[in-house]
Amino acid sequence: xxxxxxxxxxxxxxxxxxxxxxxxxxxxxxxxxxxxxxxxxxxxxxxxxxxxxxxxxxxxxxxxxxxxxxxxxxxxxxxxxxxxxxxxxxxxxxxxxxxxxxxxxxxxxxxxxxxxxxxxxxxxxxxxxxxxxxxxxxxxxxxxxxxxxxxxxxxxxxxxxxxxxxxxxxxxxxxxxxxxxxxxxxxxxxxxxxxxxxxxxxxxxxxxxxxxxxxxxxxxxxxxxxxxxxxxxxxxxxxxxxxxxxxxxxxxxxxxxxxxxxxxxxxxxxxxxxxxxxxxxxxxxxxxxxxxxxxxxxxxxxxxxxxxxxxxxxxxxxxxxxxxxxxxxxxxxxxxxxxxxxxxxxxxxxxxxxxxxxxxxxxxxxx
Amino acid sequence: xxxxxxxxxxxxxxxxxxxxxxxxxxxxxxxxxxxxxxxxxxxxxxxxxxxxxxxxxxxxxxxxxxxxxxxxxxxxxxxxxxxxxxxxxxxxxxxxxxxxxxxxxxxxxxxxxxxxxxxxxxxxxxxxxxxxxxxxxxxxxxxxxxxxxxxxxxxxxxxxxxxxxxxxxxxxxxxxxxxxxxxxxxxxxxxxxxxxxxxxxxxxxxxxxxxxxxxxxxxxxxxxxxxx
Numbered sequence: 040x041x042x043x044x045x046x047x048x049x050x051x052x053x054x055x056x057x058x059x060x061x062x063x064x065x066x067x068x069x070x071x072x073x074x075x076x077x078x079x080x081x082x083x084x085x086x087x088x089x090x091x092x093x094x095x096x097x098x099x100x101x102x103x104x105x106x107x108x109x110x111x112x113x114x115x116x117x118x119x120x121x122x123x124x125x126x127x128x129x130x131x132x133x134x135x136x137x138x139x140x141x142x143x144x145x146x147x148x149x150x151x152x153x154x155x156x157x158x159x160x161x162x163x164x165x166x167x168x169x170x171x172x173x174x175x176x177x178x179x180x181x182x183x184x185x186x187x188x189x190x191x192x193x194x195x196x197x198x199x200x201x202x203x204x205x206x207x208x209x210x211x212x213x214x215x216x217x218x219x220x221x222x223x224x225x226x227x228x229x230x231x232x233x234x235x236x237x238x239x240x241x242x243x244x245x246x247x248x249x250x251x252x253x254x255x256x257x258x259x260x261x262x263x264x265x266x267x268x269x270x271x272x273x274x275x276x277x278x279x280x281x282x283x284x285x286x287x288x289x290x291x292x293x294x295x296x297x298x299x300x301x302x303x304x305x306x307x308x309x310x311x312x313x314x315x316x317x318x319x320x321x322x323x324x325x326x327x328x329x330x331x332x333x334x335x336x337x338x339x340x341x342x343x344x345x346x347x348x349x350x351x352x353x354x355x356x357x358x359x360x361x362x363x364x365x366x367x368x369x370x371x372x373x374x375x376x377x378x379x380x381x382x383x384x385x386x387x388x389x390x391x392x393x394x395x396x397x398x399x400x401x402x403x404x405x406x
Numbered sequence: 407x408x409x410x411x412x413x414x415x416x417x418x419x420x421x422x423x424x425x426x427x428x429x430x431x432x433x434x435x436x437x438x439x440x441x442x443x444x445x446x447x448x449x450x451x452x453x454x455x456x457x458x459x460x461x462x463x464x465x466x467x468x469x470x471x472x473x474x475x476x477x478x479x480x481x482x483x484x485x486x487x488x489x490x491x492x493x494x495x496x497x498x499x500x501x502x503x504x505x506x507x508x509x510x511x512x513x514x515x516x517x518x519x520x521x522x523x524x525x526x527x528x529x530x531x532x533x534x535x536x537x538x539x540x541x542x543x544x545x546x547x548x549x550x551x552x553x554x555x556x557x558x559x560x561x562x563x564x565x566x567x568x569x570x571x572x573x574x575x576x577x578x579x580x581x582x583x584x585x586x587x588x589x590x591x592x593x594x595x596x597x598x599x600x601x602x603x604x605x606x607x608x609x610x611x612x613x614x615x616x617x618x619x620x621x622x623x624x625x626x627x628x629x630x631x632x633x634x
Contacts, residue, residue: 094530119533120541132531136549145545149536193535 048197048229049104052090054097062086062097064255068248070106070197073223073230075244075261077237082250084233088199091231092126093119105197123151125190127200131182133174139185140170146192154194155226163222164188180211187219191226198222198230204239216242237272241265241281241321262319266368268351268361273370278359279323280370286312295340301365305393306340322393324359327371329389331381341393345369347385350378362391369393413606415582416590423498423586424566427505428513431562432555434506435513440543442514443521458515460508469575472504476576496578501586504572512561520554521547553624560621564614 047070053063062083068074076084089095091103096116103111110117133142143166147157161167164184169177177185183203190198200219204212220243223230234240240247241261248258249270257270265272266280284298284305291309298305298320305320312318333342345362353359358378360371369391383389409417438457442450460468476495477483486494494500524547532542548555570588577584579593587606594603 092534094533118538119530120536120538122534124534126531126534128527128531130527132525132527134528134531134546134550136546145532146535149541151536189535199534 051102062253072245074246075240078250083253123196125195131186150194324370324372420587431513439517465571469572513558520551
């Protein structure tokens with residue numbers, strides 16, 4: 040366990056679940072921004088949230104500290120109704136005997152101390168017109184918005200979200216993601232966000248905790264962790280690096296936007312953003328190829344000079360390259376045959392060709 | 407033909423007995439039903455079986471054992487004697503005790519099945535919103551089970567009005583003290599006063615029908631539903 044200062048979220052959890060499953064971890068997480076807990080289903084993500092909320096009680100030796108509060112330590116255990124957490128469940132869990140307003144009032148009435156006002160939350164989540172509705176009459180996306188609002192109104196110091204977007208359609212997800220980012224920054228509310236969808240995580244999270252088989256395998260800032268070769272992320276089929284780029288200008292004739300990435304130019308499909316805004320761009324490793332010489336004439340627009348920082352085998356036929364570009368990194372997955380034929384080794388300067396299609400996965404603005 | 411004093415007493419006594427019994431049944435049955443709805447295992451199964459016994463036992467069996475239990479020479483009988491100065495057996499209080507036991511399943515079972523339908527997830531949500539277990543019960547369970555409470559209370563009341571065997575065994579037939587409607591009716595039939603018997607019998611039929619009709623017309627179940 041690193042450090043003794045209790046200025047963040049310190050977790051030392053040991054809990055046994057069904058069928059021999061055991062969640063065992065010891066880590067410190069930031070108490071600001073959005074921390075994603077990412078892993079395959081069955082890795083213990085929801086169990087971890089339940090322990091933080093106090094809905095499940097880990098072994099007596101477990102410790103949960105949040106800022107200067109101790110939620111569990113030794114034999115002492117704070118029940119969920121005394122912890123200042125908000126919990127947004129995958130299935131919403133709105134009270135069926137209350138309408139939307141009633142659900143929100145339920146939280147407001149029991150908020151231990153002053154939190155965001157009803158008006159603020161209703162405004163942030165655009166709920167004005169839903170207030171008199173029965174919960175049964177809401178769409179899946181509306182239900183989750185109400186569930187988020189209800190959790191916020193209980194004036195939490197930490198918001199837990201368990202795959203809140205899992206049952207939603209594409210449009211609803213597109214609305215909620217920027218909304219969650221706005222909440223995190225405007226309300227200065229730290230969030231633990233459980234997900235098994237790396238794209239969702241890439242758009243939302245600032246920090247990432249990887250869980251596998253009940254163990255924490257890695258954690259760190261999202262951008263850094265995504266471009267590392269020693270985590271399971273780089274071995275996933277959809278492995279991708281995330282970079283920060285600044286909008287330079289739009290080229291409406293070709294329907295493209297020009298981004299500045301470490302002083303180089305990156306073209307992506309046209310964005311609505313005005314110039315100067317910083318964006319996250321997710322570039323899948325399989326969409327990058329490398330060549331020794333800058334290709335003279337190519338249909339590929341984005342060709343960046345990079346340096347090979349690391350090389351790692353990824354299965355029998357393929358290898359993964361970590362490429363540095365200024366202070367940022369890209370990942371490229373190429374065949375082992377090509378790597379051998381090109382004689383690639385660490386430190387080599389090469390050119391990365393990025394298919395522009397890869398940049399369709401344009402991400403929400405970064406905080 | 408106006409009601410005789412004995413008949414009026416019997417009606418009053420029956421309503422008082424059923425009313426007091428219903429209140430006690432709700433006070434005892436609610437926590438019991440909650441406990442049964444959240445537990446699995448040998449002890450809960452045993453308790454559930456005991457609660458359900460009056461459904462299948464002849465009332466006379468229950469009445470017989472209660473009579474032995476409440477007799478003046480038992481510990482309970484003597485305790486009561488010391489406490490109140492009067493005998494427990496063949497008293498109104500004995501009727502209340504017998505009725506509570508006899509009608510318990512009619513209150514516990516609808517409540518238990520209603521409580522079992524409350525998703526645990528809603529209570530967890532309430533807990534994270536700051537609701538302690540008592541508050542969760544008051545603010546989520548009770549309003550969601552309102553109709554089941556109404557059904558439980560109605561069935562408990564009606565079943566107490568309708569009991570005969572237990573009352574006869576432990577209450578005897580003391581006008582103004584333990585002579586309830588069903589016993590008064592039995593008396594009238596015994597002494598071949600059929601015209602009066604008809605009046606009481608028909609009255610009970612109408613009352614029971616009206617109560618059940620009101621109950622079933624409102625729908626037996628609680629009207630909430632969870633959608634996801």
